[in-house]
Amino acid sequence: MPSLGRFIRVTIRAWVLLLLIMAAPSPSLAQQINPTASSVNERQLLQEMDRIQGRVSIPDQRSSVLLQPAGREWREFRNVALRWIGGGAILGMLAVLLVFYLTRGMVRLESGRSGRTIVRFTVFERFVHWMTATCFIILAISGLNITFGRPLLLPLIGFEAFSEWSQWAKYAHNYLSFPFTIGVILIFLMWIAGNIPNKVDVAWIKRGGGIVGHDHPPAYRFNAGQKMIYWIVVIGGGLVAATGYVLMFPFYISGIEGMQMAQIIHSVVAVLFVAAMIAHIYIGTIGMEGAFEAMGSGEVDLNWAREHHSLWLDEQSGRTGPNDQRPQPATAAAE
Amino acid sequence: MARMKFLCDADRCIECNACVTACKNEHEVPWGINRRRVVTINDGKPGERSVSMACMHCTEAPCAAVCPVNCFYTTADGVVLHSKDLCIGCGYCFYACPFGAPQYPKVGNFGSRGKMDKCTYCAGGPEADGSKEEYEKYGANRLAEGKLPLCAEMCSTKSLLAGDGEIIAQIYKERVLKRGYGSGAWGWKTAYRETIES
Numbered sequence: 001m002p003s004l005g006r007f008i009r010v011t012i013r014a015w016v017l018l019l020l021i022m023a024a025p026s027p028s029l030a031q032q033i034n035p036t037a038s039s040v041n042e043r044q045l046l047q048e049m050d051r052i053q054g055r056v057s058i059p060d061q062r063s064s065v066l067l068q069p070a071g072r073e074w075r076e077f078r079n080v081a082l083r084w085i086g087g088g089a090i091l092g093m094l095a096v097l098l099v100f101y102l103t104r105g106m107v108r109l110e111s112g113r114s115g116r117t118i119v120r121f122t123v124f125e126r127f128v129h130w131m132t133a134t135c136f137i138i139l140a141i142s143g144l145n146i147t148f149g150r151p152l153l154l155p156l157i158g159f160e161a162f163s164e165w166s167q168w169a170k171y172a173h174n175y176l177s178f179p180f181t182i183g184v185i186l187i188f189l190m191w192i193a194g195n196i197p198n199k200v201d202v203a204w205i206k207r208g209g210g211i212v213g214h215d216h217p218p219a220y221r222f223n224a225g226q227k228m229i230y231w232i233v234v235i236g237g238g239l240v241a242a243t244g245y246v247l248m249f250p251f252y253i254s255g256i257e258g259m260q261m262a263q264i265i266h267s268v269v270a271v272l273f274v275a276a277m278i279a280h281i282y283i284g285t286i287g288m289e290g291a292f293e294a295m296g297s298g299e300v301d302l303n304w305a306r307e308h309h310s311l312w313l314d315e316q317s318g319r320t321g322p323n324d325q326r327p328q329p330a331t332a333a334a335e
Numbered sequence: 336m337a338r339m340k341f342l343c344d345a346d347r348c349i350e351c352n353a354c355v356t357a358c359k360n361e362h363e364v365p366w367g368i369n370r371r372r373v374v375t376i377n378d379g380k381p382g383e384r385s386v387s388m389a390c391m392h393c394t395e396a397p398c399a400a401v402c403p404v405n406c407f408y409t410t411a412d413g414v415v416l417h418s419k420d421l422c423i424g425c426g427y428c429f430y431a432c433p434f435g436a437p438q439y440p441k442v443g444n445f446g447s448r449g450k451m452d453k454c455t456y457c458a459g460g461p462e463a464d465g466s467k468e469e470y471e472k473y474g475a476n477r478l479a480e481g482k483l484p485l486c487a488e489m490c491s492t493k494s495l496l497a498g499d500g501e502i503i504a505q506i507y508k509e510r511v512l513k514r515g516y517g518s519g520a521w522g523w524k525t526a527y528r529e530t531i532e533s
Contacts (some may be wrong), residue, residue, distance in 0.1 A: 039346065039382045042519040043530075054374040054386075057352060060367070063435055066374040066388055069525045071431040075397045078427070146403045146425065154405060163404045163421040170423050250426060250439075250448070260430050 042067070051257075062251055074260040078267075082147055086271035093275040097282045107210065107288040109304055117299035118316060125190060126298055132183030132233075135176045140274045142169035147267065177244055184237035187230070194221040195230040200311065210308070221312040229280050236273040240266055337499035338413040339456055339478075340527065341487065342507055343387045345518045347494035350375055350385035354486035354495055358389070361457070361485045362474025368438040370454040371486055384518050387486070387495050390415065390436035390454035391526035398428035398437060412478065413500075414456040419472045424448035433525045456497070457484040504531050 045052045051068040121129070145153065145166060154162045201224035207217040209225055217223075222230065243266035246253050254262070284291050290304035305313040350373050358364065358371045371389035392415045399407035399415060406421035407428075426448050429437040439448035459476030462469035469476060477485060487497035496503040504520070508531055511517035520531045 039516065039518045040376045040384050042521050043524075045376070052374075052376065054376040055378040056372050056374055057350075058355065058369055058372055060369060060372075063369060063372045064374055065435055066376070066386055067433055067522055067525060068435065069433045071397050071433045072525075075401050075431045078401050078431075146427075150403055150405050159405070159421055163406070163423060166404050167423045170425060247426065250429075256430065256435070259426075263427075263430060 062255070065256070068256060070257060070260065074263070077264055078147075082264075082267050082271070083151075085268060086144070086147055086274075089271050089275040090278065093278050097279060097287075101282075101286070104211075106286060109289045109301065110214070110216075110307060111303045113290070113304075114302045116302045117293075117297075118302055118305055118313070119298060120294040120300045120305070121298045123298065126295055128183055128186045128190065129295055131179055132187060132237075135180035135183060136277065138172050138176050139180055140270070140277070142173040143267075143270055144274070145169050147271075174248055177241065177248070180237070181241040184233060184241060187237075188234045191222070191230055195227045197224070197227060200224075201227060216307045216310070218310045219308065219312065220315070221309060223309065225283075229276065232273065232276045236269050236276070239269045240273065243269070338501075339392060339498065340413070340500035340503060340523075341389065341391055341456075341484075342496040342503045342520050342523070342531075344494045344496065344507055344510060345384040345386045345521055346514070346516065347492045347510075348373065348385040348387060349492055349494070351491060354387050354490055357485045357489050358454070361477075362455075364452070364474065365440055368440060368452050370436075370438065370452070386521045387490075388434055388522065389486070390432075390456070391434055391522050392454075392456055393433075393526040394528060397431035397433065401427045401431040403427060408461070410458060412456075412458070414458045414478070416455055416458060416460055416473075417451065417453070418461045419450040419452075420461075422450045424450055434522060454484075457482070500527070507531055 042052070046067070046069070050070055052066045053064055054066055056064045146169075149162065149166060153165075157165070200219060204217040204219055204224045207215045209223065210216050211225070243262040246262040247259055247266065250259060284295065290301050291308075293304075294300045302313070305316075352373050355369065355371050355373060359369070362370070364370055371387060373385050373387045375383060375385045377383045392413060394413075396407060396409065396415045398417075399405075399409070402417075403425055404421050404423055406419075407415060407417045409415050424439060426437075426439065428451060429435075429439070436453045437451045438453060439451055442449035455473050455476075457475060457477035459465075459469045459479065460473035462472065464476050464479035475485075477483065482488065484497045487495045490496075496506060507517070507520060511531075524530050
């Protein structure tokens with residue numbers, strides 16, 4: 001039977017060939033599937049990047065970040081650095097103002113009151129100012145509560161009361177951000193014309209602005225100090241609003257790192273903002289005679305305008321014809 | 336008392352997501368919230384590994400440190416829990432957490448956050464053990480019944496381990512020794528500031 005012998009030969013040859021094919025690549029194949037050689041390693045991944053991200057099969061793709069130790073640095077900032085920056089800025093400002101008030105006292109109207117007034121801020125301007133100011137005070141208190149409430153207020157009023165208050169403070173903080181932002185935008189638009197820094201400001205600062213000493217350097221509608229406050233409100237307010245919305249709408253704009261960064265900018269700018277506003281409130285109330293009226297009734301005394309904003313008064317008088325409204329001495333005003 | 340920890344042996348995880356499902360079912364976790372998830376690293380590439388991750392119940396937990404209303408507490412077993420009555424939903428624990436554990440139900444306007452929800456290590460919350468209120472807010476309290484977290488208990492490959500930290504570390508060490516490799520105790524350095532030498 002030649003056909004059987006041939007069949008056996010072919011079969012043996014085929015087997016030998018198959019064995020040869022399988023034998024040749026087998027050592028390298030064993031290396032490829034060795035899990036130790038190729039597996040990802042946590043320590044190595046963390047060294048390469050500051051976080052470990054993968055793929056998840058659940059719909060929430062944000063949960064694909066497995067590990068992100070950057071939270072530790074943010075925690076250090078929030079619990080230590082921010083409390084020093086905020087406490088330092090606010091208490092420091094209060095201390096400076098207290099020392100200033102005790103040594104300098106209220107900046108008086110040197111020529112007394114004339115009894116005649118001039119419109120400084122219109123009803124609309126005052127409305128925008130007080131809307132922004134009211135929002136700011138509530139936002140500042142509810143914001144400071146997040147940073148300083150736990151060590152300072154919580155031990156005094158207990159867990160339940162503090163949580164209840166903080167919950168309402170959070171709602172107020174979120175909702176009042178909208179009128180505050182509108183206020184900042186309106187302030188920016190409405191007073192930009194008078195707040196471009198110029199040469200007069202340089203001279204004003206060189207002469208101490210009337211804050212140091214008893215000088216009365218000339219100024220237009222806004223002096224260099226007020227321009228500073230204006231730009232602090234516009235830039236600071238813009239920054240806190242922008243970063244605040246990043247935090248309020250999580251993941252709309254950025255991931256966790258972005259939110260950590262936003263919280264850092266938000267809180268640092270906010271505490272500096274609060275310190276600056278404390279100075280603003282001081283000079284607008286007990287710091288200077290006749291200043292509050294500008295935002296209160298909207299009208300200031302002519303003598304006040306002459307002492308603090310002489311160039312502005314000249315402008316206003318020029319617009320309404322020759323200046324025949326010489327400021328009266330204090331005795332005349334008393335009649 | 337034992338110091339309870341989670342350990343995911345990534346060399347055993349087959350990404351079946353049963354732990355995720357078990358957790359959602361056991362605690363009736365609302366839609367959109369995942370207390371546990373499985374993340375696959377290097378998906379489809381050589382050396383791919385899957386890790387099941389939830390709250391790691393950290394030592395000196397960052398969430399507890401940054402919480403403005405101090406709503407977190409650590410149990411005698413080392414489990415980090417929080418009170419939903421005190422939580423104001425500010426999101427700070429989420430910024431601080433290295434594991435992305437805190438979750439917030441979307442309630443109210445904008446992206447505003449409701450009360451935070453996270454893995455409780457199947458240990459409930461501050462309410463009375465096994466009470467209806469506790470179940471509604473935090474889910475089942477298996478630990479009070481002498482049971483370990485369900486995710487680890489029902490893991491088919493015994494990749495996810497839960498229990499006393501020293502014991503599960505020992506189990507992992509023996510596994511690594513026997514099979515000769517291990518991709519590490521994921522998250523341990525960050526959560527407990529220790530690693531299991533392998």
